[in-house]
Amino acid sequence: QVQLVDTGGGLVQAGGSLRLSCAASGRTFSSYAMGWFRQAPGKEREFVAAIKWNGGSTSYADSVRGRFTISRDNAKNTVYLQMNSLKPEDTAVYYCAARYGSRSNYQSDYNYWGQGTQVTVSS
Numbered sequence: 001q002v003q004l005v006d007t008g009g010g011l012v013q014a015g016g017s018l019r020l021s022c023a024a025s026g027r028t029f030s031s032y033a034m035g036w037f038r039q040a041p042g043k044e045r046e047f048v049a050a051i052k053w054n055g056g057s058t059s060y061a062d063s064v065r066g067r068f069t070i071s072r073d074n075a076k077n078t079v080y081l082q083m084n085s086l087k088p089e090d091t092a093v094y095y096c097a098a099r100y101g102s103r104s105n106y107q108s109d110y111n112y113w114g115q116g117t118q119v120t121v122s123s
Contacts, residue, residue, distance in 0.1 A: 002026045002098045002112040009094060009117030012086055016121070020081040022096030022114055030054070030074040033103040035110060036081045038092035038119075045107060048094070049081060052103045059105055064090075086121045093118050 008020040022034070035050040049070035051058045058070050067086075072079040079096055094117050097110035104110070 002029065002032060004096050004098060004112055004114035006094065006096050006114035006117040009119045011120045011122065014086060014088055014121055014123050016086050017082070017084045018086065018119060020083065020094055020096075020117060020119070022079045024077045024079070024098065026077070029077040032098040032100055034070075034072060034079040035097045035099070035104065035107075036070060036079075036094060037097060037107055038090075038094045039116075040089075040092040045095070047105045047107065050103045050105055051079065057103060059103060083119070086119075088121045088123045091119060091121050
């Protein structure tokens, strides 16, 4: 079992930056691939970024590649999403997720989810 707590959301102006954190419980965090997803009002939840259990590989949605960076610190049981050059269209609730196994871009592959943290980007 893994419990996830997302933090770090807030209100930021376009062009600004935020760093989201996802703290995980459990001693086997390093065995889990982690992902970030987001859901904007009136839209389906979508993939943002994912990282392998050891941080050795990452993947990004085209809409955020080059602006967002996913990373993890297994010693702290935490995964991060650094978001730079934010745009109003990045406004959404952001969720971290965990799955035992390989990295995946598909939310149906993830077993555990955080409660979400709101990111609002003003123009």
